[in-house]
Amino acid sequence: MIRVRFAPSPTGYLHIGGLRTALYNYLFAKQNDGHLILRIEDTDRTRLVDGAIDNLISTLSWSGIEFDEGPHKEGDYGPYTQSERLDIYHKHTIKLIKSGNAYPCFYPKDRLEAIKSKNISSEIVAEYDTRFRDLDIDESIEKMKYENHIVRLKIPSKGSISISDTIRGSIEFDLSLIQDQIILKSDGFPTYHLASVIDDHLMNITHVIRGEEWVASLPKHALLYQAFEWEMPTFVHLPLLLNKDKSKLSKRQGDVAVEDYKLKGFVKDALINYVALLGWHGSDNKEIYDFDELIHSFSIERIKSSGAIFDVKKLIWFNQQYIKNSDSEALLNLINQMVPTEWNLKIEMIDLLKDSVETLNDFKDQLNSFFVYSPIKISADNHLFSDTIYNFLNLLKEALSKQDDINANIFKDLINNIKKEHAISGNIWKPIRIALTGTEHGPDISCYASILGSKTCVNRIQLFLDLNVD
RNA sequence: GGCCCGUUCGUCUAGUGGUUAGGACCCAGGGUUUUCAUCUCUGUAACAGGAGUUCGAUUCUCCUACGGGCUACCA
Numbered sequence: 303m304i305r306v307r308f309a310p311s312p313t314g315y316l317h318i319g320g321l322r323t324a325l326y327n328y329l330f331a332k333q334n335d336g337h338l339i340l341r342i343e344d345t346d347r348t349r350l351v352d353g354a355i356d357n358l359i360s361t362l363s364w365s366g367i368e369f370d371e372g373p374h375k376e377g378d379y380g381p382y383t384q385s386e387r388l389d390i391y392h393k394h395t396i397k398l399i400k401s402g403n404a405y406p407c408f409y410p411k412d413r414l415e416a417i418k419s420k421n422i423s424s425e426i427v428a429e430y431d432t433r434f435r436d437l438d439i440d441e442s443i444e445k446m447k448y449e450n451h452i453v454r455l456k457i458p459s460k461g462s463i464s465i466s467d468t469i470r471g472s473i474e475f476d477l478s479l480i481q482d483q484i485i486l487k488s489d490g491f492p493t494y495h496l497a498s499v500i501d502d503h504l505m506n507i508t509h510v511i512r513g514e515e516w517v518a519s520l521p522k523h524a525l526l527y528q529a530f531e532w533e534m535p536t537f538v539h540l541p542l543l544l545n546k547d548k549s550k551l552s553k554r555q556g557d558v559a560v561e562d563y564k565l566k567g568f569v570k571d572a573l574i575n576y577v578a579l580l581g582w583h584g585s586d587n588k589e590i591y592d593f594d595e596l597i598h599s600f601s602i603e604r605i606k607s608s609g610a611i612f613d614v615k616k617l618i619w620f621n622q623q624y625i626k627n628s629d630s631e632a633l634l635n636l637i638n639q640m641v642p643t644e645w646n647l648k649i650e651m652i653d654l655l656k657d658s659v660e661t662l663n664d665f666k667d668q669l670n671s672f673f674v675y676s677p678i679k680i681s682a683d684n685h686l687f688s689d690t691i692y693n694f695l696n697l698l699k700e701a702l703s704k705q706d707d708i709n710a711n712i713f714k715d716l717i718n719n720i721k722k723e724h725a726i727s728g729n730i731w732k733p734i735r736i737a738l739t740g741t742e743h744g745p746d747i748s749c750y751a752s753i754l755g756s757k758t759c760v761n762r763i764q765l766f767l768d769l770n771v772d
Numbered sequence: 773g774g775c776c777c778g779u780u781c782g783u784c785u786a787g788u789g790g791u792u793a794g795g796a797c798c799c800a801g802g803g804u805u806u807u808c809a810u811c812u813c814u815g816u817a818a819c820a821g822g823a824g825u826u827c828g829a830u831u832c833u834c835c836u837a838c839g840g841g842c843u844a845c846c847a
Contacts, residue, residue: 311847346846409845417845424844452845470777479775479843487845494847518776518842541778548839576784579796583785587795606785609840613783616797626810658809717806731806743808 304336306509308362308369309498311343312354315559316361318612319513319543319551322577326540327511328367329578329600336508340372341501342383345491355383361560365570366593379505384497391492394500394530395453395485399443403529404485406442406451407431414450414488428454428481435482453486455495457525465520468538469607475521483522495519499526502535511538511602514609515550538602541581542609551612563617567661569628569636572621580610590623618660626657637665645673650753654745671739672754677766678740691733692771694726698734699763705756710748737766 308324310316316324331338340362342355359374371377381387398404409417417427431454434442445451457480464474485496492500502510517539527534543551551558557566563573571592578596579589582605591599625633630652638647640662647669655668680687701716702708708716721730735747738759744750751759 309847313847343847349846414845427845467777473776476775481843484845489845491845493845498847513841514777515841515847520776539777542841544840546783550841579784581784585786587786589784589796608778610785611783613797616784619797622810657811660809714806729806735807741808745807745809747806 304331304334304508305339305506306331306336306511307339307341307502307505307507309341309343309501309512310358311346311349312351312358313346313349314351314354314357315561316358317551318558318560318563318577321362321365321367321560321573322543322580323511323513323540324362324367325365325574325578326582326600326602326605329597330509330511330602331370332597333600337370337377338367339377339379339505339507340369340374340382341505342373342385343494343497344383344385345487345494345497347489347491357561361564364564365560365574384492384501387497387501388490388492390504391486391497391500392490395492395496396443398455398485398529399453400439401529402439402456403525404453404455405434405437405482406446406453407434408445409450409452409488411450425481431482450488452484452488454482455485455522455525455529457482457522463521463524465524465534465537467517467520468536468602469541469605470517470539473517473520477521480521485526495522495526499523499530499532503527503530503532507535509536509538509602511540514539514542538605541606543580544609544611546611548609548611556612556614567640567663567665568617568621569624569662572617572624575624576617576620580612581606590620622660625659625662628656630656633662633665636662637669640666641669642673645669648753650749654749654753658745668744671741671744675740675762675765677762677769678736680736680770686729686733686736687770690726690728691730692767694720694724694730695733695737695763695767697724699760699767702756702763703760708756708759709752710746713748713751737763 306327308320308327310320310324328338330336340359344350355373359372362369369375371379371382373380373382395404399406416422434454435456458477460478462474462476464472466472483495484493486492501507520537524534545551545555547555549555553559557563560573564570574593574596575589575591578591578600582600584599584604588599630649633652633656634647634649637652641647651669651672652665655665659665659668697720698717701720705712705716717730717734720726731747732742735744736742738747738751738754754762
C-alpha cells in the first residue's frame with residue numbers, strides 16, 4: 303500500500319508551499335487508495351509555537367486535506383509526534399554507534415560554552431570532533447551515560463553516492479565534501495535527518511514527497527538507510543515556490559500563510575486549484591480542476607522540475623471563477639459568517655454580486671450599501687446634478703411610494719415613464735445610483751433597487767433630497 | 773567559495789527531431805452594458821547563449837552564462 307506523509311514542524315502557520323506539498327501527497331495517496339500520514343517534526347525545542355499543531359490541522363482541514371493517520375487520528379504507527387518518540391531515536395542511535403556508523407562526541411561543559419560563545423564555525427567544530435571518531439565503542443557508549451555529548455554520523459571520507467529522484471533522475475554526490483552530520487543533539491533530541499529517516503522507515507512510508515530544499519541532504523539520508531540496512535523509499539523532490547524575485551517563497555515579500563489568503567476572502571477550491579498548478583500541469587490546456595478531478599488527473603511524472611513564482615493575480619482570477627460558479631446558497635452561508643449578524647442577507651443579493659467580485663471580502667464591501675446608507679452631499683459644480691435631476695428624483699420618489707412591490711422591470715418602466723412624461727433627457731441613471739446607494743459604481747441599479755424594496759428606495763431618495771435640496 | 777538543481781511569452785505552462793511554438797493570467801485596444809465589473813473579440817509577447825550530432829534542432833549531447841537551493845546541536 304502507498305503510504306506518504308506530510309511532516310511539518312510546528313513553528314507557526316501553514317506556509318503556502320507546505321500546502322502544496324501536503325496537497326501533492328494527498329492527491330497521490332488518494333488516487334492510489336493509500337494513506338496520508340501527518341507527522342509533527344518538533345525536534346527543535348527552541349522554535350516551538352503554542353497552538354501551531356492545532357492550527358496546522360485545522361487549516362489543512364479547511365483546505366480539504368484530511369489525514370488517515372496523525373497525532374489527531376489514531377493509526378498503527380504512532381506516536382506521530384517526534385518529541386514522543388525519543389526512546390526510539392535513542393535506541394537506533396546506539397545501534398548506529400555499535401555498528402560503527404556513528405560516534406558520540408563528548409563536550410565538557412566549558413567546551414560547550416566556549417563553542418556557543420565564541421561562534422566557532424561548524425566546520426572547525428566538526429574537524430575537532432573527528433578525534434572522537436575512532437574511540438572504543440563500548441567505552442563511548444558507557445561514557446554517554448554521564449557526559450554531555452552529541453552524536454555524529456560517520457560519513458565515508460571518499461567515494462561518491464548516487465541517489466535517484468523521481469523528478470530529477472539520478473543525482474551524484476561526492477562524499478568527501480560532506481562533514482559528519484550531527485544526528486543527535488546535546489539536548490537529547492535528534493536532528494531532522496535521523497528522525498525523518500527512522501520515522502519514514504518505521505511508518506512504512508513508500509514515497510517521500512517533499513520540497514527541493516532537501517536534495518542537498520539526500521546523501522546523508524541515503525547513508526543512514528544504508529547504515530540501518532533499510533530499503534529506501536522513493537524520493538520525490540518538489541520544485542520550490544518562489545517570490546517575484548525568484549528567491550524561495552517567504553514572508554517579507556507578501557503573504558505566505560494559508561490563513562492570510564483565507565482571511566482575504568479566497569475560497570479553498572481556488573487556492574487548491576491554483577497551488578496544484580504551480581509545478582504540475584496536465585497534458586492539455588485544462589486549468590480549472592475541482593478536487594476530484596485533481597485526484598484523478600494528478601501524476602508525479604508530470605511534476606515540473608523548475609521553480610514557480612507565486613502570482614496573486616492569477617490566484618485572484620481563479621477565485622473569481624470559483625465564486626461566480628458557486629451555488630449562491632453556499633456563498634450566502636460563507637458570507638453570513640463574515641458580516642454583522644444584523645445584516646439580513648438575501649439570496650438575490652448574492653446572485654446580483656457574485657459575477658463581479660474577486661474575493662469573499664468584496665461581497666462584504668459591496669453588500670454594505672444594502673444595509674448602511676448615508677446620503678452624499680453633492681457639490682455645486684457637479685454637472686451630473688441639476689434642478690431637473692433633483693426634480694426627477696422627487697418624481698421617482700412619488701412614483702415609488704405608490705408601489706408596494708417592485709422588480710427590476712417595474713423600476714425601469716417607472717423611470718422611463720417619468721422621463722417621457724416630463725420630457726427629461728440626459729444621464730439620469732448615475733444620479734439615481736448615487737442617490738440610492740451613495741456610490742458611483744456598482745451592480746445593475748434596477749436589480750439593486752428591487753432588492754432594496756420600494757419603501758427603502760423612497761426613504762433613501764428622501765434623505766438624499768433633504769441633504770441636497772433647500 | 774564549494775556541492776547540487778534548474779532555464780519556453782512579464783507570470784503559470786503545453787508541445788515536437790521538420791508546428792504560423794498552443795493555452796491561461798497580466799497588459800493594450802474594440803464590442804456589449806444606463807456606471808464599474810462581468811461577458812466577448814482582437815492584439816503585444818517566449819524556446820538564455822555558444823558549440824556539436826543531424827538533411828534539419830526549441831526538442832538530443834557538451835560548454836558557458838544566469839537564477840535558485842544547500843552548506844546549523846533549523847526544519
